[in-house]
Amino acid sequence: MAIIRASNLTYTYPFAEKPAFKNVNLEIERGEFVLLTGPSGCGKTTLCRCFNGLIPHFYGGTLEGEIIVAGLKPSEHAIYEMAQHVGFVFQNPENQLFALTVEKDVAFGLENLGLPRDEIRRRVDWALKVTGIYDLKDRAPFELSGGQQQRVAIASVLAMQPEIIVLDEPTSFLDPLSAKSILEVIHRLNRELNITVILVEHRLDLAARYASRVIVMDEGQIILDEEPRKAFLEEKTKMVGVGIPKVVRLYLLLREDGINLSRVPLSPDEAAESIVEVLESDRG
């Protein structure tokens, strides 16, 4: 059974003239790594807010249709209940960290659930280790680098042991090396712990290689839902201004001149491999 299922979902913010998205139908299976993208203002962040009940509980407005997340209807369960199933990581880690030490930040959600001390200890240590920041546990979050802060944010939602993690442009404030390592952490959570990942991103160059599926939204609707290699070839993807990776652009440019690489590359390694194949066969 799908871990997220939305049927004819339509949402309108309070005082808004038109819906942020309408008639969205979507099924996401457990263990998928979904890349959700589309032009700014297309409704992708709004859609994610429905997964953990921020909509309608926090934002109000009108939600029509049906959504079921991890077997629950978010509108019928408090946000703190949904938070045990759906972790949310925001663009700017500074907005979600507040405690005086990393360890306390990561423990905060668990303390609020009233879990026994040993259980909190165990889960905090586990989350810190999985995200590679155990050595930082006594440091203050605000003195860490952006990349380290984002790991703390991920650890703090991971400690809740959610089945789903939603990340809204988690790397955009980070330098490229930190961004790369955050995406590797996310990839590991998906692969090794089978956590369902929904990653909202504009920059697909670093993220495309990890995704099993790309969903493109435009003007409040899902306009494309494909595996990455196919999604990047679609005219629609280009039309709405999704930034396809440079290696895919190179693939398309070469194809225009009759040079067909064996597959659509999702990383520089794959591109180099395919180009080498063409060069070798050309030498005959």
Add this chain to the structure above:
Amino acid sequence: MGQNGAGKTTLVKHFNGLLKPSKGRVLIDGIDTRHVSVATLARKVGFVFQNPDHQLFSETVEDEVSFALKNFGFDEKTISERVEKVLNILDLTHYRKSSPFMLSGGERKRVALASVLSWDPKILILDEPTIGQDSYQKERLRQFIMQLNQQGKTVIIVTHDVEFVTECEPRIILMKNGRIIADGDAREILTDPNLVSEASLVLPEITQVFMRLNDYGFPRNVIGVYEAKRLILERLSGGFMR
């Protein structure tokens, strides 16, 4: 460019006098920043912050964009012309009467940019302008920045966006731990693996491809998709025939 915490934003805050040097001096167009107010320097130096929420406060997009113009004492007609133009350039005309706080992160960022561009400063400082922008908006922004630059404006961008930079090919200053570690043209700097990793950047995607093709006699310092295509076509037999 450079890693988080390298001192990039702190350095550029000296360029409009928001920060004054504790040692040494900063001259902007010959004026020592220690001797004039930020308000005076603002006429020459426009600064768009990384986080738009640090600078937006008005009730409508239109009020936000005309605020500085009113303060600088422009007449009504000029103000309305300028606002019109800049909203159009940044694709914000339909949000004219909206509250900036109802807009998405990427849109708020463009409102902040519009509010600075409106008074036409000679020097433009943009702190991470591409964050939250989709590729269509980024391309518009790039063309617009290039156009301003061609018109003689000095543009200083703080960014981590390596791919955006490969399309602008500017002069690059790399910082690390509060020091400048390199200063040169984009191609030279972004294709130097040691410098790039020292500054916590990554090589441009196309450069990464060509580093792996080096055994086949390709150059290493390739950054653009079009030159990449040309080089590959030339190498294939009968490439000149194609």
